Each structure stands twice: as C-alpha cells, then as structure tokens.
Amino acid sequence: MLVYSRYLSRRLFVLLCVLFTGCTVTPYRVELVHSPNSSPRISSIVLHYTALNNQASLDILTRADSGVSAHYLIPQGCQSSPCPVLRLVEDDQRAWHAGQSQWRGQAGLNASSIGIEIVNLGYPEAEAQLPIEQRKWDEFETRQIETVAALITDLAKRYQIPPQRILGHSDISPGRKLDPGPRFPWRRLHQTYGVGAWPDEFEVARVMRLSAPEDALSWQTALVEYGYALPITGLWDPVTQQVLRAFQLHFRADKVDGLPDLESWARLQVLLAQYSR
Known part of the structure; x- marks a missing residue:
C-alpha cells in the first residue's frame, strides 16, 4: 500500500507539472527583499x-x-x-x-x-x-x-x-x-x-505688478525648470518660441503666439513657486 501511495503521489506531481506549464526546475531561487529605492513606472x-x-x-x-x-x-x-x-x-x-x-x-x-x-x-x-x-x-x-x-x-x-x-x-x-x-x-x-496644475490668480496679479525680463536666457531657464524640453541658447530662436507657445496653450490660451509678455511670465513664475521649488 505504501508503494502504491508513493506511485500515486508521483503521478499526481507529474500531472500538476503538466497543468502548471511544466514545472521547470531552475538552478536558483528568488528571495524577496524590499528596497525603498524605487518609484512607479507611470509618472x-x-x-x-x-x-x-x-x-x-x-x-x-x-x-x-x-x-x-x-x-x-x-x-x-x-x-x-x-x-x-x-x-x-x-x-x-x-x-x-x-x-x-x-x-x-x-x-x-x-x-x-x-x-x-x-x-x-x-x-x-x-x-x-x-x-x-x-x-x-x-x-x-x-x-x-x-x-x-x-x-x-x-x-x-x-x-x-x-x-x-x-x-x-x-x-x-x-x-x-x-x-x-x-x-x-x-x-x-x-x-x-482639483485636477492638474494651475497658477494662483491672486499671485499672478501680484507678480504682474513687477516687470518681465526681455532676455531669452531668463525665459528659457524658467521654462526648463518647470519641465519643458528646450536648449538654453540665450537667443529668441524658433524652438524657444514653440515652447513658449506650448506653455501659453496650457496656461494662457487667449494669447498663443509664442511671444514673451508680462502675464505669461507671471504665470510661469507662480507655477514654479507652487510646484517646482
């Protein structure tokens, strides 16, 4: 009876191996040890x-x-x-x-x-x-x-x-x-x-009491700091205008021309203060 039981056990094991993709034996075993140094793949x-x-x-x-x-x-x-x-x-x-x-x-x-x-x-x-x-x-x-x-x-x-x-x-x-x-x-x-980023309108009004820089370098640096991809050349080149236009599409849709102005600068500065610094 003992021999027969062992036979049945081996047959059951073989059957389970077939059912569960072959039960291939690997020359290693995986042990789970948690590391906190990770982040979600979806960002x-x-x-x-x-x-x-x-x-x-x-x-x-x-x-x-x-x-x-x-x-x-x-x-x-x-x-x-x-x-x-x-x-x-x-x-x-x-x-x-x-x-x-x-x-x-x-x-x-x-x-x-x-x-x-x-x-x-x-x-x-x-x-x-x-x-x-x-x-x-x-x-x-x-x-x-x-x-x-x-x-x-x-x-x-x-x-x-x-x-x-x-x-x-x-x-x-x-x-x-x-x-x-x-x-x-x-x-x-x-x-x-409560979805997405948007600049606080009171802060935008406050920053608009100041002046916006005219040099391309300041704009490029701020746009890159917020997240946009842009070579910092110090020039008002077509790429810089395209990126500024993209910013305006999102945060100032009534003026989407890629040209610098005080309100676009104020919105960018407030966004940096709220979300990036």
Missing part, C-alpha cells in the same frame, strides 16, 4: 484630442496597422450616467500615443505615461495655416470634462502622479503637437475638480 498623464469623430477615433486607435493607440478613449455624446470610458490598452502596457516627447529631462514618454484620447475635432484642416487664435476650435463637452476629471483623479491617486505631470501632448512635444488645444479647460479642471 505622468498625457491628454490628447483625436481630431476625429467617435467611430473614426476608435477605428484608428484599435487598427493593427495604424501605429497609434492610447490607454483610454473618452467619446462624445454621452447619454448615460456615468459616461463610458473605453480602455484600449492596460495601464501597465505601453500605448503608442506620445511619440517623440520629453518632460523634465525624461524622453520618450510612451514608456512612462498614460495616454487619454478625448474625441474632439480640433480645428478645420483648411485653417491649418491661420494663427491659432483665428482657428475655429471644437468645444469639449461638459460630460467629457467631468469624465476626464474623474478618470485622472483615479489614475493620479493610484500612481501618485503630481499635478505638474498632468500634461497636454503640446507640453511634451512643443512645435509638433497642439492637442488638446486652446479650448481644453485646464483652469476649470483644476478649480472645479
């Missing part, structure tokens, strides 16, 4: 608009040959409560949404960010050569913004993402991308839902 959230309608947005983000994707898609025209959020890629997987990008010295944000696409038409293609302020930008729906705010609140808490790392595509790819565009309500997102 930022990047917002986009799709420039397409619902169906076209879903098609291109899920088509195998498109080369683009996002973790989440927020449709237009929500008729239910709560509004749907389409998860296209798991959070721990790399979605192809950021492309060539950089923030706070970290390049290639596909590897470290969550991408949220919001269905919005952007602006008419025929107006692409007009100044940003003259284009007819599509408005975001209130229900979309409510949904975006709820989603970001959850993700930021889950992955410990600070406000200054909730970004637009234009922030991480200045000159190459404009989304989510000047109609995206960054201020409302912060003031109504």
